[in-house]
Amino acid sequence: MTSASERWSRISSLFDELVELDADQRAQRLAQLTATDSELAEEVRALLMADEDISGLLEGDAAAAVPEVLQRGGDGMPADGMAGAYRLLRLLGEGGMGVVWLAERTDGAYEQQVAVKVLKRGMDTHAILRRFLQERRILARLKHAHIVRMLDGGMTADGRPFYVMDHVDGAPITEHARSAALDPRARVSMLVKVADAVAYAHTQLVVHRDLKPSNVLVDHQGEPRVLDFGIAKLIEESGEQTRTGTGLRVLSPAYAAPEQILGEAIGTTTDVYALGLMLCELLTGQLPRQRRGTNPSQLALDVSQEIVDRASTLAAKLDAGQMRELYGAGVDANHLARKLAGDLDLIMATALQREPSRRYATAAAFAEDLRRWLDARPIAARADSAAYRLRKFVGRHRFGVAASVVIAFSLVAGLGAALWQARIAQAEARRADGERANAELQLARSERVKEFILTLFREQDPISRASATARSPTAMIRNGISVVDMSLAGDPALQAQLFKDLGEIQVSLDDREAAQTTLKRAWEMQSALSGANSIAAAEAMAGYADAVYAVGDVAKAESLIRGALKALRDAGAGDLPRAALAESTLANIELTAGRNAQAEVLARHGVEVFRAVYGESHIQVAARLGVLGKVQQEAGRYPDALESYAQALSIVARNNGEAHVRTATLRTSIGDILRVQRKYDEAQHNYETALRIERESLPADHLYIGGTLLRLGDLQRRTGRLEEAERSFAESLAILGKTPSGQYAQALQTHGNLARAQGKFDLAVQRYRKAFEVFREATGDSVYTWLTALLEVAAMTEAGHYREADARALEAVTALQRISPEDEYNNTYAASVLGNLRQAEGRHGEAIPHFRRALAGVQKIYGADHIETAQVRIALASSLIASEVPAALGEAESLIDAVFVTLNRKPEPENETTLGCAYLERGRLHLVRGHRQAANADIGEALKRLDVPEYAPKLRQAQALARKLAAR
Numbered sequence: 001m002t003s004a005s006e007r008w009s010r011i012s013s014l015f016d017e018l019v020e021l022d023a024d025q026r027a028q029r030l031a032q033l034t035a036t037d038s039e040l041a042e043e044v045r046a047l048l049m050a051d052e053d054i055s056g057l058l059e060g061d062a063a064a065a066v067p068e069v070l071q072r073g074g075d076g077m078p079a080d081g082m083a084g085a086y087r088l089l090r091l092l093g094e095g096g097m098g099v100v101w102l103a104e105r106t107d108g109a110y111e112q113q114v115a116v117k118v119l120k121r122g123m124d125t126h127a128i129l130r131r132f133l134q135e136r137r138i139l140a141r142l143k144h145a146h147i148v149r150m151l152d153g154g155m156t157a158d159g160r161p162f163y164v165m166d167h168v169d170g171a172p173i174t175e176h177a178r179s180a181a182l183d184p185r186a187r188v189s190m191l192v193k194v195a196d197a198v199a200y201a202h203t204q205l206v207v208h209r210d211l212k213p214s215n216v217l218v219d220h221q222g223e224p225r226v227l228d229f230g231i232a233k234l235i236e237e238s239g240e241q242t243r244t245g246t247g248l249r250v251l252s253p254a255y256a257a258p259e260q261i262l263g264e265a266i267g268t269t270t271d272v273y274a275l276g277l278m279l280c281e282l283l284t285g286q287l288p289r290q291r292r293g294t295n296p297s298q299l300a301l302d303v304s305q306e307i308v309d310r311a312s313t314l315a316a317k318l319d320a321g322q323m324r325e326l327y328g329a330g331v332d333a334n335h336l337a338r339k340l341a342g343d344l345d346l347i348m349a350t351a352l353q354r355e356p357s358r359r360y361a362t363a364a365a366f367a368e369d370l371r372r373w374l375d376a377r378p379i380a381a382r383a384d385s386a387a388y389r390l391r392k393f394v395g396r397h398r399f400g401v402a403a404s405v406v407i408a409f410s411l412v413a414g415l416g417a418a419l420w421q422a423r424i425a426q427a428e429a430r431r432a433d434g435e436r437a438n439a440e441l442q443l444a445r446s447e448r449v450k451e452f453i454l455t456l457f458r459e460q461d462p463i464s465r466a467s468a469t470a471r472s473p474t475a476m477i478r479n480g481i482s483v484v485d486m487s488l489a490g491d492p493a494l495q496a497q498l499f500k501d502l503g504e505i506q507v508s509l510d511d512r513e514a515a516q517t518t519l520k521r522a523w524e525m526q527s528a529l530s531g532a533n534s535i536a537a538a539e540a541m542a543g544y545a546d547a548v549y550a551v552g553d554v555a556k557a558e559s560l561i562r563g564a565l566k567a568l569r570d571a572g573a574g575d576l577p578r579a580a581l582a583e584s585t586l587a588n589i590e591l592t593a594g595r596n597a598q599a600e601v602l603a604r605h606g607v608e609v610f611r612a613v614y615g616e617s618h619i620q621v622a623a624r625l626g627v628l629g630k631v632q633q634e635a636g637r638y639p640d641a642l643e644s645y646a647q648a649l650s651i652v653a654r655n656n657g658e659a660h661v662r663t664a665t666l667r668t669s670i671g672d673i674l675r676v677q678r679k680y681d682e683a684q685h686n687y688e689t690a691l692r693i694e695r696e697s698l699p700a701d702h703l704y705i706g707g708t709l710l711r712l713g714d715l716q717r718r719t720g721r722l723e724e725a726e727r728s729f730a731e732s733l734a735i736l737g738k739t740p741s742g743q744y745a746q747a748l749q750t751h752g753n754l755a756r757a758q759g760k761f762d763l764a765v766q767r768y769r770k771a772f773e774v775f776r777e778a779t780g781d782s783v784y785t786w787l788t789a790l791l792e793v794a795a796m797t798e799a800g801h802y803r804e805a806d807a808r809a810l811e812a813v814t815a816l817q818r819i820s821p822e823d824e825y826n827n828t829y830a831a832s833v834l835g836n837l838r839q840a841e842g843r844h845g846e847a848i849p850h851f852r853r854a855l856a857g858v859q860k861i862y863g864a865d866h867i868e869t870a871q872v873r874i875a876l877a878s879s880l881i882a883s884e885v886p887a888a889l890g891e892a893e894s895l896i897d898a899v900f901v902t903l904n905r906k907p908e909p910e911n912e913t914t915l916g917c918a919y920l921e922r923g924r925l926h927l928v929r930g931h932r933q934a935a936n937a938d939i940g941e942a943l944k945r946l947d948v949p950e951y952a953p954k955l956r957q958a959q960a961l962a963r964k965l966a967a968r
Contacts, residue, residue: 011044018048088103091100101115102118115165122434146225148168170217170219170220171195173278187279197226207271209260272361274351280352283344284315312338316333323811349569386717416418468806475506481499500522501523515547516547519546535565539562545561545585583606588627596631606624623648626645629642636824642668646670652666659693687711691712707736710732713725752765771788772922789815851876855872865902873899877891917956920957920961924935943959
């Protein structure tokens with residue numbers, strides 16, 4: 001061994017000795033060293049000072065260097081291939097500061113293959129050396145069956161520290177579970193052993209801080225071993241026994257706890273979080289949340305916004321191939337999801353709480369709850385209850401319980417009814433002694449609720465009611481709220497519940513402003529009674545959020561709903577119906593913002609929750625399917641949406657009958673899709689059926705009626721019945737205009753479409769602008785707001801206001817790219833509008849690329865044979881013809897031929913104007929090629945079909961060509 005390596009072996013030993021001493025003993029020992037070797041004492045003092053600097057340990061960039069070894073570069077094998085008495089055989093792995101080799105002992109003391117970790121060359125700063133030495137010291141104090149043992153240590157011939165540990169010839173825990181096709185119980189059992197090892201490390205005042213599958217290897221006996229304490233930290237012995245500093249640069253971003261990312265205090269619960277992640281990956285093959293980047297700012301943003309999915313939810317989404325890879329053949333995703341749902345979901349959710357204080361306090365507590373789950377005993381993470389404990393008892397002893405039940409029934413039958421009654425009476429008497437006060441309270445509540453309900457029903461009795469005529473449902477509920485306010489003042493808990501229930505009825509009755517007031521009061525009362533973060537308060541908050549959304553304050557509603565959902569999820573109620581209802585409202589908000597994927601995740605979860613709670617055919621499942629259908633409809637997935645609506649309609653009809661108002665709302669949604677698909681007869685049947693049901697069931701000015709009239713009016717416009725459309729719109733706007741909302745904005749927008757159909761383009765611009773303003777007020781900076789601005793651009797183009805159209809188009813396209821850059825429909829429509837504007841301006845070279853993008857989009861959305869596709873083909877052909885390039889003329893001819901094939905395959909009256917446009921462009925093509933007779937014939941056909949107000953600009957073009965041909 002060289003003098004340098006001998007010296008550093010001495011420094012290493014002294015560091016290990018002095019770091020364990022208290023301050024006075026350490027100072028005394030350093031003084032002795034200084035007297036004998038001052039230079040050696042300074043080197044040891046520098047390492048000890050670095051050990052007191054938490055950030056130095058974790059950031060790894062201390063400035064001080066060791067003179068003898070600082071200038072050496074590289075990180076390879078020592079020149080003699082040895083590390084003390086160990087011959088290095090082959091590289092096993094490499095970390096940030098060390099290289100791990102497979103090695104064997106050569107001095108004959110014993111035969112054993114080991115893993116040797118050698119400090120990299122060039123990493124020998126004081127901070128890195130100290131960190132390496134500390135890792136060695138940490139491992140030396142950890143002696144546990146599932147933690148890799150440290151066997152030896154020393155210095156290499158070239159002066160680098162090393163330590164020797166057990167060589168684990170195995171695979172990461174997730175790979176082992178997959179290759180061995182372990183079942184969920186076996187995976188949980190294995191992680192219990194890992195958690196026990198981590199818990200042991202915590203008792204030795206060590207936090208690992210980098211737990212992940214690659215740091216837990218499973219040996220050939222199937223036993224897990226925790227390794228790589230490279231960024232572990234001894235817990236400060238200063239009274240704060242669970243807190244250390246943080247170290248962002250050396251963590252693994254995917255497995256880091258939020259406090260590690262955000263630079264907050266780190267402790268034993270940090271390892272608990274990583275154990276929760278590892279368990280989720282073991283069971284489902286994936287982490288419960290995704291982080292997009294590795295730089296600190298992106299990670300911090302991800303952490304502040306991330307939502308942790310339930311393991312059962314992840315499992316339910318696995319396809320057959322993923323399940324086969326994860327568990328082998330014969331395991332079903334739904335079965336796995338059911339296995340994970342409930343207690344195991346809650347155990348992981350508790351371990352993965354954002355706030356460390358809400359997690360298991362220790363890894364031992366986490367391991368204990370997993371053992372409880374394995375033994376079918378009540379877990380500590382679940383709020384206790386007699387019913388829950390009884391369920392667990394029956395689950396553990398189901399055969400004994402079943403036998404006991406049989407015996408009990410036999411005894412009751414044998415002893416007779418008298419004895420049975422006597423025993424019941426005795427049990428009731430005993431229970432009454434302990435619960436009399438509560439029973440009296442519940443009895444009083446029942447009497448109050450009964451009297452309240454009877455008061456409402458008496459309103460329908462012409463003799464009992466106070467006035468000659470019955471009050472409307474809206475007035476009756478308002479009166480009921482007054483009754484609750486006055487008569488139940490002494491029972492605020494019952495008041496809060498009734499305010500919540502009645503407020504939700506007010507939302508259904510379209511009494512929006514009153515509902516908002518009632519539900520806000522319910523939320524405030526419940527928060528005061530049970531705490532702002534209680535489940536009851538969160539449910540009341542969600543109800544209030546629904547009312548705020550109903551009055552059109554989307555931004556405030558979103559904030560409230562997200563707050564309510566966080567509280568519900570944090571309390572373990574994220575898979576309960578009230579949370580799913582809140583998610584339905586949030587799905588609508590996400591849809592408005594153009595975040596279709598997020599909306600669908602929320603909507604699907606709602607369907608799953610209600611099916612699990614109520615069964616496949618419950619009426620509430622139909623409502624959630626309706627929300628899912630709307631999301632699919634907005635994404636342009638019409639077959640999927642129709643299937644969701646059809647399932648919902650079948651459930652409602654089975655439960656409530658064909659004439660229930662719920663069937664009306666579903667029929668209007670089905671009619672919307674059929675209308676877009678130009679199946680007008682089917683759409684009209686659904687609209688008229690819905691309108692008939694609504695007029696029979698609802699007040700004349702109900703919003704549902706206004707919405708259905710809006711859709712019927714648009715259908716009438718599309719089929720040329722403009723006067724009928726005007727009447728439908730007039731009634732619809734009068735109903736919907738009571739409250740500025742997205743639906744009112746939609747009505748204004750569709751009324752603008754009618755103005756265009758009437759050839760009143762300036763009026764259409766005005767109506768679109770008003771719709772834009774209402775959309776912005778109701779939904780903010782949403783895709784609906786800016787799609788309406790594109791409608792303005794289209795009307796401006798038709799009115800000839802090109803400069804204003806240019807400015808508005810730039811504004812709208814920029815906004816849509818900011819809000820929803822990947823949305824297929826938005827991009828397609830924007831390309832079509834811009835193409836038409838450039839074409840109208842005579843800038844055909846710029847129009848052509850826009851039309852090509854639009855054509856690709858409509859073919860993807862609607863298919864090659866749809867009328868929308870035909871219209872874009874005609875527009876593209878028009879600009880190609882205007883270019884007069886021979887190759888372009890050939891492409892234009894192919895496009896027009898495809899249009900004629902599409903339109904002649906299924907002739908329909910509403911396609912006549914589109915056919916007229918196709919004749920116009922083919923006539924123009926014949927004229928460019930000098931075929932005057934063919935051009936005359938096509939222009940004549942165009943003139944017959946374009947004589948409608950909406951197509952006035954095209955008609956003028958056809959008339960100009962006819963005059964040109966006549967002049968020749």
